[in-house]
Amino acid sequence: MNAPETLQPGIERLGKTALVVGVAALVLCVAAGLRSPTEFFRSYLLAFVFWIGLPLGCCAILMLHHLVGGTWGFPLRRLLESGTKTLWLMAVLILPILFRLPALYSWADPTKVSVDPLLQYKHPYLNVPFFIARTMIYFATWMLLTYFLNKWSRQQDETGEPDLTRRLRRLSGPGLVVYGLTVTFASVDWVMSLEASWFSTIYGMIFMVTEALAAMALVTLTVILLSRQKSLAELISPGVLNDYGNLLLTFTMLWAYLSFSQYLIIWAGNLQEEIPWYVSRAQGGWAWVALGLIVFHFAVPFLLLLSRFVKRRAQILGWVAAGLVVMSVVDIYWLTVPAFERAGPEFRLTDWLAILGIGGLWLWRFAAQLKGRPLLPLRDPRLKEIMQHG
Amino acid sequence: MMRHPLYGLMAEFETTDDLLNAAQRAHAAGYRRMDAFTPFPVEGLAEAIGYHKTHVPLICLVGGLIGCMGGFFLQYWPNVFGYPLNIGGKPYNSWPSFIPITFELAVLCAGLATVFGMLALNRLPTPYHPVFNAPRFELATRNRFFLCINARDSRFDAQKTREFLQSLNAREVSEIES
Structure with a gap:
């Protein structure tokens, strides 16, 4: 059973549209950025940080499902795997950033380092060659993980070998540990070091949850759109939708919990080197963005997802998931951009063009992976069992 | 009967x-x-x-709300009215520091309400x-x-x-x- 014929043209059309929109937006973004390369690179970094979160979040949820099993994961498996396979695109897309580090990071700019003792102190870790080496290590680790996760899963599609399930599980345990470490370091390098004097040890966790939330919301939305298709519709029962709703609720609560923990500790400590991060994020227009996050990234989805009525209805859950994807963009925007625009958010065309551009390319690759693969891992022994009992 | x-x-x-x-x-x-x-x-x-x-979710929600409000009041009243103390120059109503206990009490009361509500609805014991x-x-x-x-x-x-x-x-x- 390949991705069914009725779906093929739709996926193909989506991929092509995404590619055209993505390339057009990126070209416009570069054109707009010619006047101010710094502005362009800031927007580009914002878009990159958001879109890299999706393959990484997909990777984490995929490994989680290999470890714990459950009916909910099987309809998502192909979507998650397709998501992880976009990593090489992100590896290509980070190259422009690596070539222009001084435009973004004060620690990469020798003139700034020479006058700042703190940056000199941090120089053994925060320097250009080491940064590039670390980024390469992160990508190598993630790509190795996703290579085996995809390879064995595909092998099982062909041979039906039940032992591969065990092998995937054995990889996923250590894989999640490695994932946690690499994402923590990557978030510190790529985003936290934008404000090199500030630090928070919970930061990596916040990023992981933000990424998992965005990825979970996106695959939930996709699976609901695809579930009009018969082969999936059987598995997407109200009970499974309820599970997706509960997972989204968990990630939403975890996001709020971790974000608030960081805030509470810094607020209570009230230390000069810690509070600037929040001061710049809570003044002027940024206060409204922060308030928007509290209301629409936590309170509203939290209250909606508490209700079984919402979780068991595909259409409503789909809207909630779509809202969470949008709010994840705002979340990354609020985490990243205040490093450059301290006074308040300014509308920059390049920000939105870059998000649209990288997003278009990402969706194009995502759709291409989805096409031509069975939508369900039908030969996984655990799925067979569920199909027989259900 | x-x-x-x-x-x-x-x-x-x-x-x-x-x-x-x-x-x-x-x-x-x-x-x-x-x-x-x-x-x-x-x-x-x-x-x-x-x-x-089943009415258990509703009982759980009510229990949670009672715990939430009770937990906040438990800290708000003594800090602002009962025995106001200046701690590190922070305002009396330092609500961020009240949140953890408010949250814990909301969870505790929701849990207790769920268990005892379930028992009562089942007419147990x-x-x-x-x-x-x-x-x-x-x-x-x-x-x-x-x-x-x-x-x-x-x-x-x-x-x-x-x-x-x-x-x-x-x-x-x-x-x-x-």
Whole structure:
């Protein structure tokens, strides 16, 4: 059973549209950025940080499902795997950033380092060659993980070998540990070091949850759109939708919990080197963005997802998931951009063009992976069992 | 409450399919006061006997809200009115530092309300329950499936209901004294 014929043209059309929109937006973004390369690179970094979160979040949820099993994961498996396979695109897309580090990071700019003792102190870790080496290590680790996760899963599609399930599980345990470490370091390098004097040890966790939330919301939305298709519709029962709703609720609560923990500790400590991060994020227009996050990234989805009525209805859950994807963009925007625009958010065309551009390319690759693969891992022994009992 | 000498009729089934079918047919025939007993959860059985809504989530929510507000007040009142102290120059109403305890108390009260609410709705603990008068009822914890139609059901008729249950492939139908 390949991705069914009725779906093929739709996926193909989506991929092509995404590619055209993505390339057009990126070209416009570069054109707009010619006047101010710094502005362009800031927007580009914002878009990159958001879109890299999706393959990484997909990777984490995929490994989680290999470890714990459950009916909910099987309809998502192909979507998650397709998501992880976009990593090489992100590896290509980070190259422009690596070539222009001084435009973004004060620690990469020798003139700034020479006058700042703190940056000199941090120089053994925060320097250009080491940064590039670390980024390469992160990508190598993630790509190795996703290579085996995809390879064995595909092998099982062909041979039906039940032992591969065990092998995937054995990889996923250590894989999640490695994932946690690499994402923590990557978030510190790529985003936290934008404000090199500030630090928070919970930061990596916040990023992981933000990424998992965005990825979970996106695959939930996709699976609901695809579930009009018969082969999936059987598995997407109200009970499974309820599970997706509960997972989204968990990630939403975890996001709020971790974000608030960081805030509470810094607020209570009230230390000069810690509070600037929040001061710049809570003044002027940024206060409204922060308030928007509290209301629409936590309170509203939290209250909606508490209700079984919402979780068991595909259409409503789909809207909630779509809202969470949008709010994840705002979340990354609020985490990243205040490093450059301290006074308040300014509308920059390049920000939105870059998000649209990288997003278009990402969706194009995502759709291409989805096409031509069975939508369900039908030969996984655990799925067979569920199909027989259900 | 007047005691009916007969509590109801208990039908014993050997498979989940028989029980599920019987429950659906009984519901279709208009019976509403009935209950099923199985050794493990049977998918779709609760819906089949017409059990749709439970008030436990509502009790949980109310418990959570009480815990949330109570927990906040517990800190707000002494810090702002009862015994205001200047701690590190922070405002008396330092609400961010109140959140962890507010949250914990919300969870605690929601949990307690859920457990005790569930017990109350189930009328537990019940030292005596007539269904245990049914023969071989202890097998409900092993490999038999039971459906009980209560005598207080408006459609209940000792003779007709017995015949109806027997027609549903029941292994045995027995009367239960109250």
